Amino acid sequence: MLDLVLKAFAYSGGIALTAAGITLIYMATRTFNFAHASMVGWGFYIVFAGYSLLGGTPYFYVPLAALFSGLIGVIIYFGVNRYLLKVGASPITLMMSTLGVDLILLASINIFADYLTEVHKLAARYFVLELKDISLGEVNGTSIRAIPFITIIVVVLTIVGLHLFLTRTKFGIAVRATIENTSLATILGINPEKVYVLSWFLGGALAGLGGGLLSITISGYPVIGMTIIVTMFAGSIVGGLTSVFGSLFGGFLVGLSEYLGITGLSLTLGGWILAYRMVIPLAAMVLTLLLYPQGLAGIKIKRLSSQSTRVKPPQGIMKEEV
Amino acid sequence: MVLEIHPIILNILVNFAIGLIITVSLNLEVGIAGISQFGRVLAVITGAIVAAAIPGRILASMFGLPAGAEYADHMINYKIVDQINRILAVNLSLSIGLLFLTLVVAAILGGIIGYICSYPALRLKEAYLGITLLAFGDVLNTIAWNVESIAGGTQGVNVPDVFRWIGVGPERYFGVILILIGFGLLAFIFVERLIRSPFGRALKAMRDSEIAAAVYGKDIVRLRAQALIVGGALAAIGGALWALYTGSFKAVTYTRLTWTFWPWAYMMLGGTGNNLGMLVGVFAFSVLRTMIYSYKTEMTAFIPISPQWFEYILVGLVIIVMVLFRPQGLLPEKPALTLPKNRIEEIMKRIKEAEKR
Numbered sequence: 001m002l003d004l005v006l007k008a009f010a011y012s013g014g015i016a017l018t019a020a021g022i023t024l025i026y027m028a029t030r031t032f033n034f035a036h037a038s039m040v041g042w043g044f045y046i047v048f049a050g051y052s053l054l055g056g057t058p059y060f061y062v063p064l065a066a067l068f069s070g071l072i073g074v075i076i077y078f079g080v081n082r083y084l085l086k087v088g089a090s091p092i093t094l095m096m097s098t099l100g101v102d103l104i105l106l107a108s109i110n111i112f113a114d115y116l117t118e119v120h121k122l123a124a125r126y127f128v129l130e131l132k133d134i135s136l137g138e139v140n141g142t143s144i145r146a147i148p149f150i151t152i153i154v155v156v157l158t159i160v161g162l163h164l165f166l167t168r169t170k171f172g173i174a175v176r177a178t179i180e181n182t183s184l185a186t187i188l189g190i191n192p193e194k195v196y197v198l199s200w201f202l203g204g205a206l207a208g209l210g211g212g213l214l215s216i217t218i219s220g221y222p223v224i225g226m227t228i229i230v231t232m233f234a235g236s237i238v239g240g241l242t243s244v245f246g247s248l249f250g251g252f253l254v255g256l257s258e259y260l261g262i263t264g265l266s267l268t269l270g271g272w273i274l275a276y277r278m279v280i281p282l283a284a285m286v287l288t289l290l291l292y293p294q295g296l297a298g299i300k301i302k303r304l305s306s307q308s309t310r311v312k313p314p315q316g317i318m319k320e321e322v
Numbered sequence: 323m324v325l326e327i328h329p330i331i332l333n334i335l336v337n338f339a340i341g342l343i344i345t346v347s348l349n350l351e352v353g354i355a356g357i358s359q360f361g362r363v364l365a366v367i368t369g370a371i372v373a374a375a376i377p378g379r380i381l382a383s384m385f386g387l388p389a390g391a392e393y394a395d396h397m398i399n400y401k402i403v404d405q406i407n408r409i410l411a412v413n414l415s416l417s418i419g420l421l422f423l424t425l426v427v428a429a430i431l432g433g434i435i436g437y438i439c440s441y442p443a444l445r446l447k448e449a450y451l452g453i454t455l456l457a458f459g460d461v462l463n464t465i466a467w468n469v470e471s472i473a474g475g476t477q478g479v480n481v482p483d484v485f486r487w488i489g490v491g492p493e494r495y496f497g498v499i500l501i502l503i504g505f506g507l508l509a510f511i512f513v514e515r516l517i518r519s520p521f522g523r524a525l526k527a528m529r530d531s532e533i534a535a536a537v538y539g540k541d542i543v544r545l546r547a548q549a550l551i552v553g554g555a556l557a558a559i560g561g562a563l564w565a566l567y568t569g570s571f572k573a574v575t576y577t578r579l580t581w582t583f584w585p586w587a588y589m590m591l592g593g594t595g596n597n598l599g600m601l602v603g604v605f606a607f608s609v610l611r612t613m614i615y616s617y618k619t620e621m622t623a624f625i626p627i628s629p630q631w632f633e634y635i636l637v638g639l640v641i642i643v644m645v646l647f648r649p650q651g652l653l654p655e656k657p658a659l660t661l662p663k664n665r666i667e668e669i670m671k672r673i674k675e676a677e678k679r
Contacts, residue, residue, distance in 0.1 A: 032452075032453070080646065090448070092358050092448050092449065092452065096641060096645060099583060099586075100587075103634045103635070103637050104635050104639065108635075110628070110630075110631045111628075226579075230457060237450075237453070278464060282460060282461055285454070285457055289442070289453075290445060290446075
């Protein structure tokens with residue numbers, strides 16, 4: 001049981017990081033980034049390749065994975081997204097463009113996996129790094145691995161780091177200003193382009209970080225990103241898509257409910273339900289969108305504690321009344 | 323009589339026919355009605371499930387074979403379908419009746435699926451709607467994959483061959499392709515006529531400005547639901563035909579990649595909103611994809627990449643290039659003329675003469 005809860009935490013932490021990446025890119029550039037799937041997938045493969053070829057522990061290669069996926073993000077921005085933002089493309093066009101990028105990236109992961117398989121004779125089309133994780137000790141015969149704790153630490157550090165960056169540094173304030181109102185920020189001398197590049201880099205880095213950490217928790221294969229992207233989107237949407245912290249929390253919640261929920265259901269209803277695991281995040285996402293489209297970020301916590309604050313109205317989710 | 327046609331050409335024609343049905347249905351919803359349909363696979367898989375589950379069961383119960391949940395058991399299924407096929411091979415009217423029954427049921431269920439989709443489609447905007455419909459499609463795929471009693475689950479089922487009367491081997495292949503092309507062109511003409519009807523013009527008005535269309539008395543709720551119902555029914559027919567053609571059904575092959583994203587790529591290449599563009603886009607992609615698979619051994623000698631990844635890269639590149647350099651597609655949408663061209667010119671001439679006087 002303890003083993004299960006720890007694994008659920010590790011999984012949810014990874015999902016939370018990737019969901020935060022989706023939200024960051026969406027907030028800055030209004031782009032639903034489908035390429036996140038393959039950016040996470042590259043995170044898996046960087047860690048796997050680094051560990052298998054160079055040795056050490058898988059953790060060494062997690063920062064490298066973050067950097068790599070961050071660079072992919074920057075390339076996507078300069079290659080595709082920048083031009084489309086300039087000509088004011090519709091959200092659907094932005095989304096489709098990232099889908100095109102995702103197909104190319106997916107092919108590149110597959111080619112890389114083929115390369116690892118054929119040249120280095122690694123079992124790269126399906127791998128499990130969980131057993132290579134550091135063991136912290138044993139409780140009741142089950143060994144406690146480091147990954148849940150490290151994931152939680154990384155999530156907390158991300159929250160603190162992002163918070164400090166967005167509220168204490170000049171550039172962070174510029175980022176918030178640009179997200180809030182781009183034209184006003186431009187008038188005040190902020191270069192929105194820098195903000196876009198940064199958000200693509202950070203969003204990509206969060207994808208790589210999440211992917212790298214998830215690779216130590218769950219098994220990896222080339223289309224892993226495609227498999228879990230719905231959970232990542234669900235986390236991001238449950239979080240409200242208007243706040244990075246909201247989606248960190250949303251991703252955590254969706255991940256936990258998926259992992260623990262399906263296990264709980266399988267204990268009461270039987271093992272057949274395990275196959276419907278992905279229905280949980282999907283249902284969470286669809287229900288959030290249809291019933292409470294602002295997501296967790298829209299819940300008026302401050303008003304609940306009887307302080308009057310003006311809550312930003314949700315933007316652009318619902319259709320305007322006809 | 324066996325016509326000597328290169329198998330590559332036949333393959334291109336199959337992909338073209340099925341792709342055309344799916345893509346014109348997608349174009350009706352996305353290009354004409356402006357609904358971001360990212361769940362095309364939902365209606366397609368509905369049609370395929372109908373083809374996998376219903377005609378075989380009907381015949382099985384008619385001839386006293388097991389037709390309940392055990393019909394979909396893969397250990398029994400192939401025996402039942404084999405017997406059914408032998409009956410169908412000599413019974414032309416039964417085969418054709420079964421084909422049309424399957425298509426009608428698929429269309430009805432596809433329409434119902436479309437109507438269900440109109441619930442989120444009325445409430446959510448663009449990308450949010452896209453993600454929601456994508457989620458719906460994934461859920462149905464998971465159900466079909468895991469519930470064995472409907473259509474075989476992970477093992478899949480065999481689909482009764484309603485084209486067996488044509489013959490077996492190359493003859494059947496050729497005949498089915500002719501029928502599929504016929505259905506593809508029918509779907510194309512149907513959507514073309516629909517776009518030029520008052521209903522099509524109302525859909526375009528809604529796409530261009532919902533508020534303006536509502537001001538002129540168009541019921542937006544109804545229009546959206548109708549567009550989704552017609553599109554869903556068409557796509558379900560496409561899915562059913564595909565399952566009938568291949569003679570088997572396996573849920574895992576109905577992914578969002580193949581049945582949602584690729585039709586999107588076809589549509590974007592052809593020109594979103596232009597029905598004629600769909601012919602061009604689907605044909606170009608059918609040729610490219612079939613060529614990649616047919617010449618994979620020759621290709622891997624040049625580039626050491628598995629052709630499947632090459633195909634992904636190609637589709638991805640086409641999407642990106644179209645989005646960046648030609649967002650209107652190869653054949654951009656043109657205003658649809660309600661009267662023949664020479665009739666309009668005649669009227670314009672008359673107006674000019676009236677002005678002169």
